[in-house]
Amino acid sequence: MLPRVARFIAGFVIATIVWLWISPLLASGMAAATEPLLHFDSRFRDAEISAYESTVSVDAPHGTFPQTKYPSDQLTFNLILLVALFASNPRPWRGRNRLAFLISLAIILLLQPLALLVTIETYYADFTKWGETQYGNVAANVWLILQMFWRLVGMFGAVFACWWVSPSRER
Amino acid sequence: MTPRTRDQLRFVLKFAILLAVFYAIVTPAPVDRNVIIPFSHALSVVSGGILNLLGQHVRVAGTVIAGNTFAVDIKNGCNGIEAVVFLCAAMAAFPASWSSRLLGILAACTIVEGLNVIRIVSLYVIGRYRPSAFGAFHLAVWQSVIFAAAVFLFVAWTSRVRKTDAAARR
Numbered sequence: 001m002l003p004r005v006a007r008f009i010a011g012f013v014i015a016t017i018v019w020l021w022i023s024p025l026l027a028s029g030m031a032a033a034t035e036p037l038l039h040f041d042s043r044f045r046d047a048e049i050s051a052y053e054s055t056v057s058v059d060a061p062h063g064t065f066p067q068t069k070y071p072s073d074q075l076t077f078n079l080i081l082l083v084a085l086f087a088s089n090p091r092p093w094r095g096r097n098r099l100a101f102l103i104s105l106a107i108i109l110l111l112q113p114l115a116l117l118v119t120i121e122t123y124y125a126d127f128t129k130w131g132e133t134q135y136g137n138v139a140a141n142v143w144l145i146l147q148m149f150w151r152l153v154g155m156f157g158a159v160f161a162c163w164w165v166s167p168s169r170e171r
Numbered sequence: 172m173t174p175r176t177r178d179q180l181r182f183v184l185k186f187a188i189l190l191a192v193f194y195a196i197v198t199p200a201p202v203d204r205n206v207i208i209p210f211s212h213a214l215s216v217v218s219g220g221i222l223n224l225l226g227q228h229v230r231v232a233g234t235v236i237a238g239n240t241f242a243v244d245i246k247n248g249c250n251g252i253e254a255v256v257f258l259c260a261a262m263a264a265f266p267a268s269w270s271s272r273l274l275g276i277l278a279a280c281t282i283v284e285g286l287n288v289i290r291i292v293s294l295y296v297i298g299r300y301r302p303s304a305f306g307a308f309h310l311a312v313w314q315s316v317i318f319a320a321a322v323f324l325f326v327a328w329t330s331r332v333r334k335t336d337a338a339a340r341r
Binding site for chain 1: 257
């Protein structure tokens with residue numbers, strides 16, 4: 001157990017430093033991937049999502065909805081745990097572990113635009129006057145529950161599930 | 172598909188369902204009002220007591236720990252309940268006897284909440300003396316550490332349960 005913990009700590013420290021460094025890049029990627037998803041909602045058909053450093057902005061060029069900003073690093077820091085868990089595996093550099101890590105990384109990165117989409121919908125549905133006229137009570141509650149579930153347990157639960165099923169975890 | 176893969180996928184499916192179920196149990200407003208907020212207040216009292224022992228001169232009001240120049244509010248997401256929910260879901264989804272599960276949940280949750288008190292105390296100290304580092308520690312470092320601790324406690328528990336089951340079969 002101790003070597004595993006030592007590898008985990010090393011992975012955790014490196015991942016935290018790298019995450020702080022690449023957060024603006026992750027924010028840009030999330031903004032680009034989330035914009036077409038948000039357009040599926042007719043209320044946001046002309047929405048533009050941009051990123052500056054780690055903050056994502058949602059703008060309406062024609063003023064159809066209010067602008068908002070969100071610190072996107074709140075949705076990406078589960079990558080630190082992902083890297084640290086795979087670093088804790090026995091012989092972390094061998095091909096099988098690297099492959100399992102890359103597949104898990106792809107899954108987590110694919111989930112991030114969905115998480116940002118849910119966050120944006122939640123903000124407008126539950127925290128704006130504009131949203132009161134656009135969303136029903138049920139819709140507003142569903143968005144809020146989804147967002148809180150993801151932020152509090154889902155984002156780490158997904159990381160754990162990816163690591164747990166990886167064949168390189170045990171040997 | 173190998174039996175091992177099938178078992179793991181079954182575990183992950185059960186885990187995901189139980190995570191949603193346990194989360195749904197702790198979320199409603201009456202539970203929040205009558206269980207979660209009083210629990211957060213208890214954490215604030217313990218953490219405030221430790222901070223006072225460390226000479227920080229803080230006051231506790233509800234879920235807020237306040238000094239003269241800095242204050243922290245123990246909100247949902249900072250009280251360790253999310254890690255407790257995770258542990259309950261993972262241990263309930265893993266094949267083991269109910270007594271092993273209950274003992275594991277009790278021990279692991281106690282350790283996680285102990286670690287959470289250290290998180291609160293350290294965040295107060297960081298916020299007071301190094302406010303620029305507070306954001307990174309509050310968000311990325313401590314959240315990840317709490318969940319990492321939960322994952323390691325779960326892994327340690329599974330290996331113990333496997334050994335116990337193997338010994339019982341002999």
